Amino acid sequence: MLRKTLSSPGILIVEGKPLIALDMEYTLHEAGFRSVTLFTSCRDASEHIFRSTPSLAIVDVHLKDGGCLDLCRELVSRNVPIIVSSVVAVRDADEVFRNVVWLPKPIRPADLVWTVAKALVES
Numbered sequence: 001m002l003r004k005t006l007s008s009p010g011i012l013i014v015e016g017k018p019l020i021a022l023d024m025e026y027t028l029h030e031a032g033f034r035s036v037t038l039f040t041s042c043r044d045a046s047e048h049i050f051r052s053t054p055s056l057a058i059v060d061v062h063l064k065d066g067g068c069l070d071l072c073r074e075l076v077s078r079n080v081p082i083i084v085s086s087v088v089a090v091r092d093a094d095e096v097f098r099n100v101v102w103l104p105k106p107i108r109p110a111d112l113v114w115t116v117a118k119a120l121v122e123s
Contacts, residue, residue: 010035010036010037010052010054010055010056011028011033011035011036011037011054011055011056011057011058011116012037012039012045012048012049012054012056012057012058012059013025013036013037013038013039013057013058014039014040014041014042014045014057014058014059014060014063014068014071015038015039015040015058015059015060015063015085016040016041016060016062016063016064017040017060018040020105021038021040022038023109024036024058024085024107024112025038027109027112027113028112028113028116031113031116031117033116037052037054040063040064041063041064041065042063042065042066042067042068042070042071043065045059045068045071046070046071046074049071049074049075049078053078053080054075054080055080055081055120055123056080056081056082056083056116056119056120056123057072057075057080057081057082057083058082058083058085058103058112058116059071059072059075059082059083059084059085060084060085060086060105061084061086061088061097062086062088069094069096072094072096072097072100073096076096076099079123081100081101081119081120081122081123082100082101083100083101083102083103083115083116083119084097084100084101084102084103085103085105085107086102086104086105087104087105101115101119103115
């Protein structure tokens with residue numbers, strides 16, 4: 001029942017390394033989450049969210065086109081739960097990161113699924 005309830009939300013993955021993004025997508029699909037959208041740049045993800053607000057976002061805050069601070073601010077303004085997936089902790093860098101969930105890389109698949117499910121239930 002929980003699996004079916006959580007399978008419909010749109011999940012946005014913003015990850016600069018395509019193989020990591022694809023691995024996350026595969027892991028989430030295997031867990032029953034069907035609507036997953038991937039972007040490897042903050043700019044493309046930012047353009048996307050103006051057309052469609054996700055139910056949850058998994059964001060690496062340091063990508064090759066820069067930081068994702070503006071993207072994260074916009075997601076927070078829309079009450080979208082954010083999971084930060086990063087090697088570098090930037091919690092103190094900006095207030096927007098103080099209330100998000102942090103998953104340090106490398107991420108175990110079970111931790112990813114559990115954290116996403118928990119964030120969606122709590123939102």
